[in-house]
Amino acid sequence: MPIKLFNTASRKVETFQPLNKKYVSMYSCGITAYYYTHIGHLYTYTTSDLLRRVLEYAGYDIRHVMNVTDVGHMTSDADEGEDKLIVGAKKENKTPAEIARFYEKCFWEETVKMNILKPNTICRATEHISDMLHLIEQLEKNGYTYKTSVGVIFDTSKFAAYPNFAKLNLAKQEAGARVKIDKERKNPWDFALWVTNQPNHLMQWDSKWGKGFPGWHIECSAMSMRYLGETLDIHTGGIDHIPVHHTNEIAQSECATGKKFVNYWTHTAFLNVNNTKMSKSLGNLYTLQDLAGKDFVPLALRYFFLGTSYRKPINFTWEALNAAQTALVKLWKHCLELPAPACEVLAPYIKNFEEAIYDDLNMAKALAVVWKLLESKEDASKKAATLFHMDKVFGLDLANARTQLSNLENLKKENLISKDKKYLEKEFKALKLIEHRYLLKQQKKYQEADAIRDQIKKLGFSIEDSKDGTILKPI
RNA sequence: GGCGGCAUAGCCAAGUGGUAAGGCCGUGGUCUGCAAAACCGCUAUCCCCAGUUCGAAUCUGGGUGCCGCCUCCA
Numbered sequence: 001m002p003i004k005l006f007n008t009a010s011r012k013v014e015t016f017q018p019l020n021k022k023y024v025s026m027y028s029c030g031i032t033a034y035y036y037t038h039i040g041h042l043y044t045y046t047t048s049d050l051l052r053r054v055l056e057y058a059g060y061d062i063r064h065v066m067n068v069t070d071v072g073h074m075t076s077d078a079d080e081g082e083d084k085l086i087v088g089a090k091k092e093n094k095t096p097a098e099i100a101r102f103y104e105k106c107f108w109e110e111t112v113k114m115n116i117l118k119p120n121t122i123c124r125a126t127e128h129i130s131d132m133l134h135l136i137e138q139l140e141k142n143g144y145t146y147k148t149s150v151g152v153i154f155d156t157s158k159f160a161a162y163p164n165f166a167k168l169n170l171a172k173q174e175a176g177a178r179v180k181i182d183k184e185r186k187n188p189w190d191f192a193l194w195v196t197n198q199p200n201h202l203m204q205w206d207s208k209w210g211k212g213f214p215g216w217h218i219e220c221s222a223m224s225m226r227y228l229g230e231t232l233d234i235h236t237g238g239i240d241h242i243p244v245h246h247t248n249e250i251a252q253s254e255c256a257t258g259k260k261f262v263n264y265w266t267h268t269a270f271l272n273v274n275n276t277k278m279s280k281s282l283g284n285l286y287t288l289q290d291l292a293g294k295d296f297v298p299l300a301l302r303y304f305f306l307g308t309s310y311r312k313p314i315n316f317t318w319e320a321l322n323a324a325q326t327a328l329v330k331l332w333k334h335c336l337e338l339p340a341p342a343c344e345v346l347a348p349y350i351k352n353f354e355e356a357i358y359d360d361l362n363m364a365k366a367l368a369v370v371w372k373l374l375e376s377k378e379d380a381s382k383k384a385a386t387l388f389h390m391d392k393v394f395g396l397d398l399a400n401a402r403t404q405l406s407n408l409e410n411l412k413k414e415n416l417i418s419k420d421k422k423y424l425e426k427e428f429k430a431l432k433l434i435e436h437r438y439l440l441k442q443q444k445k446y447q448e449a450d451a452i453r454d455q456i457k458k459l460g461f462s463i464e465d466s467k468d469g470t471i472l473k474p475i
Numbered sequence: 476g477g478c479g480g481c482a483u484a485g486c487c488a489a490g491u492g493g494u495a496a497g498g499c500c501g502u503g504g505u506c507u508g509c510a511a512a513a514c515c516g517c518u519a520u521c522c523c524c525a526g527u528u529c530g531a532a533u534c535u536g537g538g539u540g541c542c543g544c545c546u547c548c549a
Binding site: 166270323325365441 | 481541
């Protein structure tokens, strides 16, 4: 069954055809390691993870590369022209490298929690400066650069296809809408390949153009080519990168090699919070830590992401996340009831599942197949086999449902203990009352037993009688 | 000003010409001493107007509303 993918370059859904039969090359624009990973990042990387899992499911061998931007290139939040990494370093009294390593580590930890597979190759910008210098040299040789007091600049007017990728209307675009115009540049869209004459910049390398540091875009071109060759099958990223970062990547790469840079571009739409952009200044920037504080496990977020299409903005609300976690818990509980998986999967369900995932990653549709399967009257061991088979793509850890459920219980309990120091004491009391109630129930003294339920409720618990005994649940 | 996206039940959403997937919530029932859990059932005509068509959520035109981008950003 062919895999269909929406290609940003053509704005059409295309049939995926890898260049090389042996493997698929896939490059994902990684993070800039200067702050904590938030759920918007995780949306984008969950999407690339799903794409990778779908390709692997389809039998492709994947070479997945992701960069880590650990060299400063950006201005601060206030557009002061200062490097974010350096701002962070000064604030925390650390070196930029320390800052970058710290937040990079945080990032990988978060992705593990989200069950996002690690890329085969992880490359840091600072460790590939010479690759970038070589690429800039090539561009200079090909006549696409000029020099200003800032450094080596890419001349976008030399690359006629420049506006095509993002459908830019350069003539009507408002230059300098947000950033001061650099009068030395020939065109407002020209961008720096190598920045010199910045004595205050903490990270500097020698080059034939003088001491300096690379522009942001060059790292992705240099590193993707180093590990995957001059033409990539797939390049992924956030939708915000289309007009600038990816447009510039294409320009530098294609002008350096004379070859097509990427065959398929996929971009994940933004995650909004209450239909508004998530940002630090609005105070609606959430991390997995924030979610954990409200009793949500990371995989609930993953399930939430599976409910929609990566090409549409996803609207994060606590209510929606709660719905996702409730559904996931129900799914895990179903898995607990299932026997050992059979050797055989249920072909009709797998067919529907594959049709969905190969249709531009239609995970919402694929999940609907799961629920159809659960309510079907098929053989339980075949159900289990089918579910676990599908979970290779979903990544919801269905095979370890018991552990996942107990992790969730532990999380809730930890939160209760941290909110209420007397929690364990109360729990102990409640357990004593349950013993008492059990005796009363045996004697069919139901009114008294119900009175004890009320007492337990006052301690903050509800109780459920099950065949395995009475379960205490925090309210 | 330019560019792009979105609008489906209380919430999250799938669906691109043939009479609306799925999840959550709600609700009715079975079960239970009661309750909970579990299970079974129910719950929308698709922002507005006009048009094309035998037939439109799905195509065309015009509105309205929301979001994002225009060299910080996943």
